[in-house]
Amino acid sequence: MEVAGQxxxxxxxxxxxxxxxxxxxxxxxxxxxxxDRKDSREVINYLENLIRHKSISLFTDTDVNDIVRENxxxxxxxxxxxxxxxxxxxxxxxxxxxxxxxxxEYGYGIYDxxxxxxxxxxxxxxxxxxxxxxxxxxxIGMVHCVGSRDEKVGNVYCSKLCCVTAVKQAIExxxxxxxxxxxxxxxxxxxxxxxxxxxxxxxxxxxxxNFIRGKVSEVSQDIDNKLITKVEDTLTGRPLKxxxxxxxxxxxxxxxxxxxxxxxxxxxxxxxxxxxxxxxLHYGSNKSNKKGIFYAGTCTAPMNITETISHARAxxxxxxxxxxxxxx
Amino acid sequence: MQTEGxxxxxxxxxxxxxxDHYFYVRSCIRQSFFPGSEQFFLKFLRDDLRKDVLExxxxxTCTGIGYHADVVPFSTIMTVIARHYALMKEAGYKNIVISxxxxxxxxxxxxxxxxxxxxxxxxxxxxxxxxxxxEFDLPLNMAHTSDLIYKFRNEIAEKAKYLLINHKTGKPxxxxxxxxxxxxxxxxxxxxxGAEFPNVLGGMIEAWGGKVIDYPERRHCCGFGFRQYLxxxxxxxxxxxxxxxxxxxxxxKPDMVLTNCPGCTMFMDKWQYTIKEMNGTxxxxxxxxxxxxxxxxLAGLVLGYNPWDLxxxxxxxxxxxxxxxxxxxxxxxDKYRTRDGRQMPVxxxxxxx
Numbered sequence: 001m002e003v004a005g006q007x008x009x010x011x012x013x014x015x016x017x018x019x020x021x022x023x024x025x026x027x028x029x030x031x032x033x034x035x036d037r038k039d040s041r042e043v044i045n046y047l048e049n050l051i052r053h054k055s056i057s058l059f060t061d062t063d064v065n066d067i068v069r070e071n072x073x074x075x076x077x078x079x080x081x082x083x084x085x086x087x088x089x090x091x092x093x094x095x096x097x098x099x100x101x102x103x104x105e106y107g108y109g110i111y112d113x114x115x116x117x118x119x120x121x122x123x124x125x126x127x128x129x130x131x132x133x134x135x136x137x138x139x140i141g142m143v144h145c146v147g148s149r150d151e152k153v154g155n156v157y158c159s160k161l162c163c164v165t166a167v168k169q170a171i172e173x174x175x176x177x178x179x180x181x182x183x184x185x186x187x188x189x190x191x192x193x194x195x196x197x198x199x200x201x202x203x204x205x206x207x208x209x210n211f212i213r214g215k216v217s218e219v220s221q222d223i224d225n226k227l228i229t230k231v232e233d234t235l236t237g238r239p240l241k242x243x244x245x246x247x248x249x250x251x252x253x254x255x256x257x258x259x260x261x262x263x264x265x266x267x268x269x270x271x272x273x274x275x276x277x278x279x280x281l282h283y284g285s286n287k288s289n290k291k292g293i294f295y296a297g298t299c300t301a302p303m304n305i306t307e308t309i310s311h312a313r314a315x316x317x318x319x320x321x322x323x324x325x326x327x328x
Numbered sequence: 329m330q331t332e333g334x335x336x337x338x339x340x341x342x343x344x345x346x347x348d349h350y351f352y353v354r355s356c357i358r359q360s361f362f363p364g365s366e367q368f369f370l371k372f373l374r375d376d377l378r379k380d381v382l383e384x385x386x387x388x389t390c391t392g393i394g395y396h397a398d399v400v401p402f403s404t405i406m407t408v409i410a411r412h413y414a415l416m417k418e419a420g421y422k423n424i425v426i427s428x429x430x431x432x433x434x435x436x437x438x439x440x441x442x443x444x445x446x447x448x449x450x451x452x453x454x455x456x457x458x459x460x461x462x463e464f465d466l467p468l469n470m471a472h473t474s475d476l477i478y479k480f481r482n483e484i485a486e487k488a489k490y491l492l493i494n495h496k497t498g499k500p501x502x503x504x505x506x507x508x509x510x511x512x513x514x515x516x517x518x519x520x521x522g523a524e525f526p527n528v529l530g531g532m533i534e535a536w537g538g539k540v541i542d543y544p545e546r547r548h549c550c551g552f553g554f555r556q557y558l559x560x561x562x563x564x565x566x567x568x569x570x571x572x573x574x575x576x577x578x579x580x581k582p583d584m585v586l587t588n589c590p591g592c593t594m595f596m597d598k599w600q601y602t603i604k605e606m607n608g609t610x611x612x613x614x615x616x617x618x619x620x621x622x623x624x625x626l627a628g629l630v631l632g633y634n635p636w637d638l639x640x641x642x643x644x645x646x647x648x649x650x651x652x653x654x655x656x657x658x659x660x661x662d663k664y665r666t667r668d669g670r671q672m673p674v675x676x677x678x679x680x681x
Contacts, residue, residue, distance in 0.1 A: 101333065101337075104337055104523075104524035104525065105524050107524075109330060109332075109333035109336065110329065110330050110333035110334055110337075111329065111330075112329065112330065218524075218547060220542070220543070220544035220546065220547070221542065222543070223579045228544040
């Protein structure tokens, strides 16, 4: 959306293809954003205003089937039979949330009160943090690195945003349920963003969130529906078994399936982590191995919203350079 | 608890199990402590299902216990397993069926080693050739014996004489299923239903009318764990594992425990006796201990086999409370009598009698 809006501002005609019914991606499913707890709808509103432009044609519910180069143009074939011509393409297929049920030992989709970070955001939005039986949870665990930094599921990379999401969500829970005890089970706390560290400190000092350094090994359910969670507390060097009412899995980010499809059809390189591989990590992070095809946002790596928007703006410069070079 | 979630996982771990022509390898522990189990398995497959099953008396231990105790090197155990494959090849069979879960884990570990390190396979071929002059092929299909009973669970249900239902109340029996660690925890793809929510025993229980209990320590070790038990000084650790498991299942009031690993059957059965002797604790309802059965024994009961032909009297925890719940008719006088009518010695201090 950012790319389309900025290109339109620079007198380009843009066709925006969106595979869902509406634009906005995962941000639409989020409640408040870190670190300032801005309502995600503000970002969506900003982006929607940006693409409300006479030079932008938006097609929703449209999948890209393939992208083929024909002479100086690209032909994009879509799931509804369209054939669109373009001088340049910006791929911004984003990410898929890691399917938490793949970490079978946590029991997502099996135990009633094991939920994902995305599920919790929906609860925040609906103002209803409740267990399946309607009760208010009083002991809540948050598992970091679900599907990230995990060779077992084939994702060795850090998704970068789960730690701060957990901190933000933990604070939100305590704000809504002041008597709740929240435990974050982490491998490392990675707070690499503006004001993240401050948020982490706030969670501990002002909201009493407990941070336990250790990976959850397994979750079971007892006869009272408590989630018996086993974790090793690596700071005390002791195994820990704790009964929780609710367990929130911080699902990581993966290359979108729709992106993988485009990578195959357009012969675009992907890296070891399956995200699109840019030509250079330092000065070519928007450029693909195919001239005229560019990348923007989390289709290349996990990013937060600030980084995604900056990356999108950088892509616009590359596209304009490319179009100028071609016409000269 | 959402059953649909479990079914989704099971659908991802559907292993192929051969339909006929099996090369059968026995278990050291199962044939020694629960001899009726292997006898039932062979009789059921050959006589009831008319399957072709071959066992070769030249088959030996897999040396798994020695391997896990660090007295048998990996190259040695690979060569022993290669010899078993050679026996199978010489007999013209391609589908191996393994009675022991420890052995099953060893076979899977070695197959995966050979797949990822082909040079180990070539070395093993050389070792076997030099030691015995034999050649071997990799199996076309490899299954644990519980996989086969799982495969034919519906055939058993169709012929069932007794179901896993309390014949007085009409309610399903509460059954703990304990799947041996080496069955699928090492390589989930080799197990029916995977490692976290295996279905190999649960599928049998449900097909035969029982209710599977999901309790917090269902994944926990039975207490065998080679190093815990084989090193005498560690046996308290072995026992404490078993205590942890039984403490966890107790609130669900299990009517029985079903296992697929001979070692697990042995330890969950015998340690109940030890715990009772040590501090008087029993884990079943009504002051009884919980009968621990192999899947062959349970299948035999469901099909109406005589409990004493199945060898239930050789367990430490006696099964009479379970037999009564299932409405199985049995003659107590036959319990320690041989087929030709001779009276065998009757053990002292039996539990549940």
